[in-house]
Amino acid sequence: MDNDTKPKGKEVSRRDFIKGFGGGALGAAVAPKLLTPGALSVQTGSGEVAVYSKKQVSLTVNGKPVSLVVNANETLLEVLRDRLNLTGAKKVCDRGECGACTVLLDGKPVYACMFLAIRAHGSQITTIEGLASEANLHPVQQAFIDKDGYQCGFCTPGVIMTTAAFLSRNPDPTRHQIQHALSGNLCRCGNYQKIFDAVTEAARKVRGA
Numbered sequence: 001m002d003n004d005t006k007p008k009g010k011e012v013s014r015r016d017f018i019k020g021f022g023g024g025a026l027g028a029a030v031a032p033k034l035l036t037p038g039a040l041s042v043q044t045g046s047g048e049v050a051v052y053s054k055k056q057v058s059l060t061v062n063g064k065p066v067s068l069v070v071n072a073n074e075t076l077l078e079v080l081r082d083r084l085n086l087t088g089a090k091k092v093c094d095r096g097e098c099g100a101c102t103v104l105l106d107g108k109p110v111y112a113c114m115f116l117a118i119r120a121h122g123s124q125i126t127t128i129e130g131l132a133s134e135a136n137l138h139p140v141q142q143a144f145i146d147k148d149g150y151q152c153g154f155c156t157p158g159v160i161m162t163t164a165a166f167l168s169r170n171p172d173p174t175r176h177q178i179q180h181a182l183s184g185n186l187c188r189c190g191n192y193q194k195i196f197d198a199v200t201e202a203a204r205k206v207r208g209a
Ligand code: FES
Pocket: 090, 091, 092, 093, 094, 095, 096, 097, 098, 099, 100, 101, 102, 111, 112, 113, 114
């Protein structure tokens, strides 16, 4: 997972946010001060950063431009599910452990439950809803149907998004490479062998073999 994608500009990461306010409790030297209405300045170990309670963000979701005001602590997953009604990415652990919330950010898989929406400003987001073309399912989606790569299906959107990104980099993987690529996506049904079979089939489709 690439949840370390660099923040754009001076926006604050979840870690900086927590550090800033955690440090602020220790003394006046790190107390936040008002910069402008709606923006605070907080001293962190890496310097002064702006902290917003709300911020306007613009992003592209499944090819469509979206602009909305988000709370500073609102995650990308909450914005997708609760405000854009894109419920394909699932909220399961909500703590970066299971991968059910995986979406692509500029082509890379991220745990949307661990990614602040303000950090997604200017990014291209692809969710499971945006993977298929108008005429056809994505080859990974079709392979999961063909090979019964799911049981309850709760992990499936995240597994498919991780797989799509993985096969775009490596369309001819070994079984071991598939297992490694999907190590951040947990399946509570334990359907791993069929998932790996589906990814092998998806790779064959992607290669046109
Ligand atoms: S819901 Fe995001 S990693 Fe589990």
